[in-house]
Amino acid sequence: MAFDYEQYLRPGKLPHIWCPGCGHGIVMKGLLRAIDRCGLQKNNTAIVSGTGCASRLPGYVDFNTLHTAHGRAAAFATGIKMAKPEMDVLVVGGDGDGIAIGGNHFIHACRRNIDMTYVLMNNYIYGMTGGQFSPCTPTGDRTSTTPYGNPDPIFDVAKLAIGAGATFVARTTAFHATQIDKLITAGLRHKGMAVIEVLDDCPTAFGRHNKFRSVVEMMKRLKDIAVPTQAASQMSPDQLRGKILTGILHQEEKPEYCEQYQQVIARAQAAAKF
């Protein structure tokens, strides 16, 4: 049966601003299905973003939402969670926002293992500002600022999150719509920092520079490059070249930051003999 997205959308906001075929809309729908499945309450949920096309998402959804300065979403979200640890806190945003200008906030939120769910829409480009390259633009690809091919190696978002200390890290693509809500659901249920990277498409900026003539071609590419982690264990390095692993890539239990901080407060109060 048709899912009732309207119950979670602010009235009168559709059609949204995203270009035809932009995957951000697919991710927003997956996020709402996950929120529904986990039974999060509107008044107890905060959805925070920075700046960019992906970061427009909170404007459409009927929760406590915060649209902040470019790259600062994780910092604002940390503040909310520290002040109100009982709230469910989500961060949404793009690769430019979270991994370029906001990379510092991103790694430190991972390091602290603060209990929030970060959905990172990685379309390998600064979509909003005209298609400049980001730290996630594949080496050799063309953007408006790398017209002869990008010389930089990429940041692998999932590996960066794992290395920095996030305790739940997963990846999927905008093509794999059912996996988006499954992984976000698992991330929401995990206690600690959960990062869900969604490889996304930006037909307008990335597609134009890299000879993807249509949205459908970009979607087919996402379908072709994704390999579930279970299948990957049966494949040779040759077969895995150019592919990306999808599914839950990492999960562990570690002390959660707000709980650790509560203990500091308790020790400080005991020392002050309140």
Add this chain to the structure above:
Amino acid sequence: MNNPKVEVIEDYCKGCSICVEFCPTDVFEMVGFVARVVRPEACTRCMLCELRCPDFAVKVY
């Protein structure tokens, strides 16, 4: 269960063709800049079109 009903909200559709291309039973066709339901009887209610439409424009009942 009753027969599936597939609906495209034309005011929301931006004509990306995702539903047209990936419906396993070719229920949609592009007509000008919007998707149209042309073979509703072929729908198996797999829900893929509704899940993948970036614009909240497809509903399957």
